[in-house]
Amino acid sequence: MANSRFEYVKSFEQPDVLLPNTWIVVRIDGRGFHKLSDHYAFVKPNDRRALDLMNAAAVEVMKELPDLCIGYGVSDEFSFVFHPSCQLFERRNGKLVTTIVSTFTAHYIFKWSEFFPSTPLQPPYLPSFDGRAVIYPNSRILRDYMSWRQVDCHINNLYNTTFWTMVQQGGMSNTDAEQELKGTVSGDKNEILFKRFGINYNNEEEIYKKGSVVYRKFELEEPTPIQTSVDEVSPLTEQKQSRSQQDKIKKLRRKAQVVVDHVDIIKDEFWERRPWIISGNPGRLPA
Amino acid sequence: MANSRFEYVKSFEQPDVLLPNTWIVVRIDGRGFHKLSDHYAFVKPNDRRALDLMNAAAVEVMKELPDLCIGYGVSDEFSFVFHPSCQLFERRNGKLVTTIVSTFTAHYIFKWSEFFPSTPLQPPYLPSFDGRAVIYPNSRILRDYMSWRQVDCHINNLYNTTFWTMVQQGGMSNTDAEQELKGTVSGDKNEILFKRFGINYNNEEEIYKKGSVVYRKFELEEPTPIQTSVDEVSPLTEQKQSRSQQDKIKKLRRKAQVVVDHVDIIKDEFWERRPWIISGNPGRLPA
Amino acid sequence: MANSRFEYVKSFEQPDVLLPNTWIVVRIDGRGFHKLSDHYAFVKPNDRRALDLMNAAAVEVMKELPDLCIGYGVSDEFSFVFHPSCQLFERRNGKLVTTIVSTFTAHYIFKWSEFFPSTPLQPPYLPSFDGRAVIYPNSRILRDYMSWRQVDCHINNLYNTTFWTMVQQGGMSNTDAEQELKGTVSGDKNEILFKRFGINYNNEEEIYKKGSVVYRKFELEEPTPIQTSVDEVSPLTEQKQSRSQQDKIKKLRRKAQVVVDHVDIIKDEFWERRPWIISGNPGRLPA
Amino acid sequence: MANSRFEYVKSFEQPDVLLPNTWIVVRIDGRGFHKLSDHYAFVKPNDRRALDLMNAAAVEVMKELPDLCIGYGVSDEFSFVFHPSCQLFERRNGKLVTTIVSTFTAHYIFKWSEFFPSTPLQPPYLPSFDGRAVIYPNSRILRDYMSWRQVDCHINNLYNTTFWTMVQQGGMSNTDAEQELKGTVSGDKNEILFKRFGINYNNEEEIYKKGSVVYRKFELEEPTPIQTSVDEVSPLTEQKQSRSQQDKIKKLRRKAQVVVDHVDIIKDEFWERRPWIISGNPGRLPA
Secondary structure, three states: OHHHHOHHHHHHOOOOEOOOOOEEEEEEEEOOHHHHHHHOOOOOOOOHHHHHHHHHHHHHHHHHOOOEEEEEEEOOEEEEEEOOOOOHHHHEHHHHHHHHHHHHHHHHHHHHHHHOOOOOOOOOOOOOEEEEEEEEOOHHHHHHHHHHHHHHHHHHHHHHHHHHHHHHOOOOOHHHHHHHHOOOOHHHHHHHHHHHHOOOHHHOOHHHHHOEEEEEEOOOOOOOOOOOOHHHOOHHHHHOOOHHHHHHHHHHHHHOEEEEEOOOOOOOHHHHHOOHHHHOOOOOOOO | OHHHHOHHHHHHOOOOEOOOOOEEEEEEEEOOHHHHHHHOOOOOOOOHHHHHHHHHHHHHHHHHOOOEEEEEEEOOEEEEEEOOOOOHHHHEHHHHHHHHHHHHHHHHHHHHHHHOOOOOOOOOOOOOEEEEEEEEOOHHHHHHHHHHHHHHHHHHHHHHHHHHHHHHOOOOOHHHHHHHHOOOOHHHHHHHHHHHHOOOHHHOOHHHHHOEEEEEEOOOOOOOOOOOOHHHOOHHHHHOOOHHHHHHHHHHHHHOEEEEEOOOOOOOHHHHHOOHHHHOOOOOOOO | OHHHHOHHHHHHOOOOEOOOOOEEEEEEEEOOHHHHHHHOOOOOOOOHHHHHHHHHHHHHHHHHOOOEEEEEEEOOEEEEEEOOOOOHHHHEHHHHHHHHHHHHHHHHHHHHHHHOOOOOOOOOOOOOEEEEEEEEOOHHHHHHHHHHHHHHHHHHHHHHHHHHHHHHOOOOOHHHHHHHHOOOOHHHHHHHHHHHHOOOHHHOOHHHHHOEEEEEEOOOOOOOOOOOOOOOOOHHHHHOOOHHHHHHHHHHHHHOEEEEEOOOOOOOHHHHHOOHHHHOOOOOOOO | OHHHHOHHHHHHOOOOEOOOOOEEEEEEEEOOHHHHHHHOOOOOOOOHHHHHHHHHHHHHHHHHOOOEEEEEEEOOEEEEEEOOOOOHHHHEHHHHHHHHHHHHHHHHHHHHHHHOOOOOOOOOOOOOEEEEEEEEOOHHHHHHHHHHHHHHHHHHHHHHHHHHHHHHOOOOOHHHHHHHHOOOOHHHHHHHHHHHHOOOHHHOOHHHHHOEEEEEEOOOOOOOOOOOOHHHOOHHHHHOOOHHHHHHHHHHHHHOEEEEEOOOOOOOHHHHHOOHHHHOOOOOOOO
């Protein structure tokens, strides 16, 4: 074909397949959301509409990609997790990341007017997201990743809640509030909230304190210690799964409802009662 | 900080900086656009609204990222080119690709209703795009890449035009048309179009035959042979550019109008008259 | 410093750090050993001197790099394994591989005359080796890797033993022997050896049938099932190891004798009785 | 075959092909040569035997790998350069680096006794080398790399010559000499050498001041400015080279003598008179 003369340029494409049998986390982040949240007057410290929109877009991503086993969102970031057995797009890094980033962006823009009915998008101020993939060799470290994000959520939210209360209710300037909070620990911030403003941080909404977990819902199980390494089993075992078994699994995943929770994912309980997330084997569909 | 206990998971992130002093091409592709174009009843072989929407989104990407020196689009794909001197996001692969994919998607979704006023988007059928970055060591190969895409445009468009004319005007079945076209060369297809349907392929619209080039418009220059390697000069030279020079360049790029052309980019003329694309140095703004 | 003018070239070096918490296998292979073994008249199918030389060089590599937990050699190849907790050279791929390849080569050349006293090396026929690193996310897969090499050893040795017996004792031509062996299974080869030549393959030397395992010798333990994932534990645990603990471990590793065994490493027993290989924690030194 | 059960482990090997049409530099470095040079009592600041041994090993590497176009050595390091058109080992990073490291090590160990006849190697003090590959997109930057190494050679040699003269002839302690040299520039060191010890640095041996260049010798040409980018030409041109042309080139390269020079490689002259190094096209063999 006439084209072949230039086709050598394809040889410059470099493979980017992610190591087999590892957890893949794709984390996306809002680009320039600081400026954006000013422009669209997001409520401080948390804009419920913005978080709900993030979650709604994340649910659509989960639905479109049944290979995803869990997602976790806080502020303008969202992490999506593929199971070690995932073979989607032959595990190509670029393909996985851009597909998630683009799908998320599409739904975020499309649903904007639903969550911000009175604040239309105004180009060039269109929200967009960047993303990256990181792989983790076992479920212990994957859980440490998830814990890292949830601890981060807690730390930031406690800070932001205190800061904005001092500003909004306490009438302090941004600079003064920032200055006073420098070097404080959690206890100090809790005390400021409680003593000065009568706010018990524990009573704040869970979505702000815990962030948002999205996953497919099967019937909860009795909390039994997770097999340390259901996911670490040799791939030999998996190879034995027949094609029809795999199809059955896919179908079950598609059938399961994708839910949004605001719960602790650092302790074992969340994972023990939902063993399908780590094992990759769908549980029983709720009646 | 309490968070540090889990922070070690950050050490699993792997760097993905692209080789310095090389051309970076980010090509994005519509995901599942075959199905999508059926769903929204795109006109065959070319839907002008869909192409105009692609171009409109591409122009926005060019505007938002002044580091881009040229883009080329055909069908549901678009290639965006960064100059070897580009330092955006420290040349991180993932960051560059996802930013372009997400920005493009955002504008594509947002502008949809403008180009398809009577065909609203219907989730879950939302358009999305994947993308990848490829680097090329010099401008000769970069141009071969661009030529590759334009030749591809030509080949596909000639085929599609012939195929759909046989089906739509000739009343043939898809299978019969496909069968007859198997193994034909360009001359054969031109002849079918002309002899059977009185269509001179040369008179087809340029946007279909040539695809779409987007770039910043400065005053055209007299076609003089390009210094083979303005772009290949040692980075030593670049380092000497003062900060204020760099800022001046950025400003000029932002001021320049981003235009969409449907012209030959295989021959030298396009590049010789627009030397700023390869050199990275803005030309003179049109009066 | 005057040098700085050219120092920018360092920025073209790309990082190659291997994913943390994974097993690193460095496999080296003799370059052109087919031709080399002809030149130096290696005995067929197995040259004991050549294998002993490989093992002697491997033992030196193990001694020089206490981070190595096990090695396995067959023919002109050797695999060396670093534990997931290994931080040597910050886990840089190139540094790890070239260090092993070079150290192995140095000892191989240096010791040649000891093992081939009457066959001096004749340049340009100097033995050399290439190498590569592969990472494996857990011990189950690492063991599958080791099993893969030992099964390969078995298959090749059975073939070579049969082939060369047919040629050397049976007086067949290489081509005829090759032809007859085409498509045979293990049973067929065992039968040829036994029926035609009275050779019971099981009585062949273990070093030929099983290859060579090198590791640090501590006191064997009672075979208890290995904790599935001693190696998969979160790195959080490791971080708690004090510097002095780490030094103690290093010292114990250096003290332990490096031994060469020719035993089964596919079944569990080898690993269960030597738990220090997978755990990375030295056992008790033999009295 | 029985082996297939474990063969899946091969899928963990990751490709490491270097970008096409770029210069490949493999630089190797002596491991722990500081300690080693003490052990074998290398002469300070420069041990001629050690440098000659480095060069002898480098010449063997050049002979064994005709794809190499030039090498440059200083102290215990050596850089080897492959042309952008090089296809050896499909340009696999690991394969190229380990082959060079191992071949170099083999010859270094083998030739040791020739250059150090009265100082036999004593294990475990065996010399070894590590290495890495870096790619450069054009000949301008490649030359800057070579200049970087030669400037480094100059800076280090001037320092070392001054330091050791102060210690050996001036009777200063290492610490005192180090202290006095701190913060000095080239002029200061030249003056110390000349005023205190009557040494004109310019008269030092070229091998110490310039390092060692190894390359294939063809007839020198009249110094004409190098075509800026003979190497940057589109690979399209190369593809047209017939197999027989390529074989002829290989043969010429093998025939050419590999020579060792101690000359300036920063200025243009060296490259202009030996255009075959950058062009990759062998010159005329000397009569």
